[in-house]
Amino acid sequence: MKCRKCKALAAVALPSHNTAFCPDCYPVFVRSQVERAIHRHKMIAPDDRVLVAVSGGKDSLALTLLLHELGHDVHGLHVDLDIPGSSTDARAACEGFFAKLGLPLAVVELRREGLAIPLVKSRIKRPICSVCGKLKRHYFNKFALENGFSVLATGHNLDDEVSRLFANTVRWDASYLSDQGPVLPAADGFARKVKPMYRLTEFEIANFSFLRGIDHVIAGCPYSGRASFPVYKNLWSNLEERMHGAKVQFYENFLRDGRPVFAAWAEHREDPLSPCTVCGYPTSAEVCGVCRIRTMVAAESDTPGT
Amino acid sequence: MIHVRLEPQGRELRLPKACTALKLLRELGLGVNSALVIRDGELLTPDRRLNIGDEIVVRTVASRG
Ligand SMILES: [Zn+2]
Ligand SMILES: [Zn+2]
Numbered sequence: 233m234k235c236r237k238c239k240a241l242a243a244v245a246l247p248s249h250n251t252a253f254c255p256d257c258y259p260v261f262v263r264s265q266v267e268r269a270i271h272r273h274k275m276i277a278p279d280d281r282v283l284v285a286v287s288g289g290k291d292s293l294a295l296t297l298l299l300h301e302l303g304h305d306v307h308g309l310h311v312d313l314d315i316p317g318s319s320t321d322a323r324a325a326c327e328g329f330f331a332k333l334g335l336p337l338a339v340v341e342l343r344r345e346g347l348a349i350p351l352v353k354s355r356i357k358r359p360i361c362s363v364c365g366k367l368k369r370h371y372f373n374k375f376a377l378e379n380g381f382s383v384l385a386t387g388h389n390l391d392d393e394v395s396r397l398f399a400n401t402v403r404w405d406a407s408y409l410s411d412q413g414p415v416l417p418a419a420d421g422f423a424r425k426v427k428p429m430y431r432l433t434e435f436e437i438a439n440f441s442f443l444r445g446i447d448h449v450i451a452g453c454p455y456s457g458r459a460s461f462p463v464y465k466n467l468w469s470n471l472e473e474r475m476h477g478a479k480v481q482f483y484e485n486f487l488r489d490g491r492p493v494f495a496a497w498a499e500h501r502e503d504p505l506s507p508c509t510v511c512g513y514p515t516s517a518e519v520c521g522v523c524r525i526r527t528m529v530a531a532e533s534d535t536p537g538t
Numbered sequence: 539m540i541h542v543r544l545e546p547q548g549r550e551l552r553l554p555k556a557c558t559a560l561k562l563l564r565e566l567g568l569g570v571n572s573a574l575v576i577r578d579g580e581l582l583t584p585d586r587r588l589n590i591g592d593e594i595v596v597r598t599v600a601s602r603g
Contacts, residue, residue, distance in 0.1 A: 233583045243581040247570065252583060435571040438599040442574055442581060450546040452600060473569045
């Protein structure tokens with residue numbers, strides 16, 4: 233196969249775009265996809281201070297590099313989950329990467345918050361992945377607001393977005409379907425959230441990370457074995473193999489035709505947000521999810537023998 | 539022999555004769571968009587030929603949360 237742009241020997245074939253690129257032209261293609269997403273959805277203005285949520289995986293580190301190269305004012309935040317055999321490597325990958333680029337990185341340690349994930353896992357019956365996700369989102373948002381960032385960017389890719397959208401569609405979860413998308417505008421107590429890599433698949437980002445020599449962690453989280461997303465991801469990669477472009481069509485057409493319908497529906501029944509009575513963060517309940525987790529962890533520690 | 543190393547699992551296997559990167563992926567039960575095929579630090583598209591004596595890394599594409 234030959235590169236579409238310069239006719240050199242191709243390194244990456246992209247059936248869904250019906251094309252291939254050489255090692256020099258491929259990163260340019262990836263950057264243009266991100267640039268287009270930012271532009272089309274007005275994700276980041278030139279004077280925005282951008283906080284990137286980094287896990288140490290290829291997606292969030294690639295996003296950092298791309299936003300930096302596109303000239304944005306980029307800072308990183310890593311939430312150290314304190315998971316043995318995983319968190320040390322993840323944190324080191326983030327720290328090494330940011331040091332190499334000369335960009336600032338902050339770290340929130342859940343251990344210091346009394347919420348180290350192994351402790352939370354041992355005390356709470358709910359699936360740990362959803363609790364962990366909730367905690368991470370809470371601290372990313374809190375840090376962004378308290379430190380004057382106008383945008384919070386995450387490395388979610390097309391596969392993440394499609395599998396989440398599909399999971400919500402399988403359940404016809406209308407309230408999630410009403411506000412899923414690559415941009416969540418700032419609201420009372422919530423930073424503006426953007427996903428500049430939503431048009432790129434995991435495969436496309438993996439190729440980019442390899443070609444740009446991004447040193448990321450490869451091993452997954454030891455707790456993520458029973459999450460339902462991998463099932464949907466496999467299903468969609470099989471579908472994509474047979475129907476090139478199915479993923480991006482499913483997602484883009486939802487944004488264009490589906491989401492507005494659910495958004496209109498949601499306007500009539502959305503529970504109004506009010507400040508959490510414990511920490512002040514916006515919530516639809518009296519006490520926010522993170523404070524409820526905190527209480528459960530604390531209550532369990534007082535019970536002997538658990 | 540072609541030496542193949544699977545990442546991140548770390549499994550190793552050998553193929554007795556030359557084939558393409560696509561054939562190798564099929565043999566491993568992988569789709570063309572689910573793994574990188576790497577030889578000497580170079581990415582190979584599915585049509586590329588693998589020869590006896592090659593050392594190949596197949597790195598499955600999976601993200602962490
Ligand atoms: Zn080229
Ligand atoms: Zn609270």
